[in-house]
Amino acid sequence: MIEKLTDLPDGILGLRVGGRLTPQDYEDVITPMVAEAVREGGRMRCLIEIEDDFSGLTPPAVVDDVRLGLRTVGSFDGVAVVSDLGWIRTPTQWAAFVVPFPMRVFPMAERRAAADWLAALPAEARIEVTFDETAGVVTAEVSEALRIEDFERLAATIDPWMREHGELPGLVLHVRRVPGWTSLGSLVRHIQFVVRHQGKLGRLALATDVPVADAVASVADHVLHPQIRAFGYADLRAAQAWAAGS
Structure with a gap:
């Protein structure tokens, strides 16, 4: 059994799930709701409330679930799972480390907090x-925990220029504090980005007030190809000028 929740803030999709899910549930409720959300805004924030009588999915429904997940995984801004079931809460907490979007688990008593978080x-x-x-x-300019999409956005700017001109003269990271990553998947994408662009960047400037930035830049400057220098967060223009070779 599955039904759409209607008492949530604007912009948040809600589902209440109980019993055992079947392909008919996907056809009648989930697929149309997701299709409409993607068509109207392209991004989704979803609250999934799982009742105590939930017993899983039928085998055909599992197939539908996988197919839908593969098609829409890049369309979520965040997912909140609300449940008191231990066998739901624990796997979901582990899954939150690898999905490319923020995901948190809340007990039933904190359903309002889950909606507020989304x-x-x-x-x-x-x-x-x-x-x-x-x-x-x-x-x-980095302001929040990084997502996979953020590295794709950065690569989409840098890669075409590199293909035409070769080495990129300079990259400036303007970061007030250490931002972190929304998931393990985001961290992996960060590492992949660094490895792929190693040797293709001339200068990397860190414009930040993070206390260890000077030490990190000094060490990295000896082991990585680009020259690396730290600047204060307020010294963005000086960082950009140095990155340009001025």
Whole structure:
């Protein structure tokens, strides 16, 4: 059994799940709801309330679940799972480390807190990218925990220029504090980004007030290809000028 929740804040999709899910549940409720959300806004915040009598999915429903997940995994801004079932809560907490979006588990008593958490998630990208093509310097303004999409956004700016011109002269990371990652998947994508661009970047400037930035830059400058230097968060222009080779 599955039904759509209607008492949630605007912009949040809600489902109440109980009993045993069948392909008919997906056809009647889930698939149309997801299709409508993607068509209207492209991004989803979803609250899933799982009742104590939930007993899983029939085998055909498992297939539908996998197919739907593969098609929509990149369309979520966040998912809140509300349940008191231990066999739901524990696997979901582990899954939160690998999905490419924020996901949290709440007990039934904190359903309102789950909705508030979803509503408070940042609506915009965690990383804003600007590119001075004349100087060949990309500035990445990082404000929140990083998602997989943020590295895709950065790569979409850098990679075409590199294919045409070769080495990128400079990259500036403007970061007030250590942002972290929304999931293990985001961390893996970060590592992949660094490895793929190693040797193709001339200078990396860290414009940040993070206390260990100077030490990190000093050590990294000896082991990585790009020259690396730390600047204060307020010294963005100086960082950009250095990254451009001025």
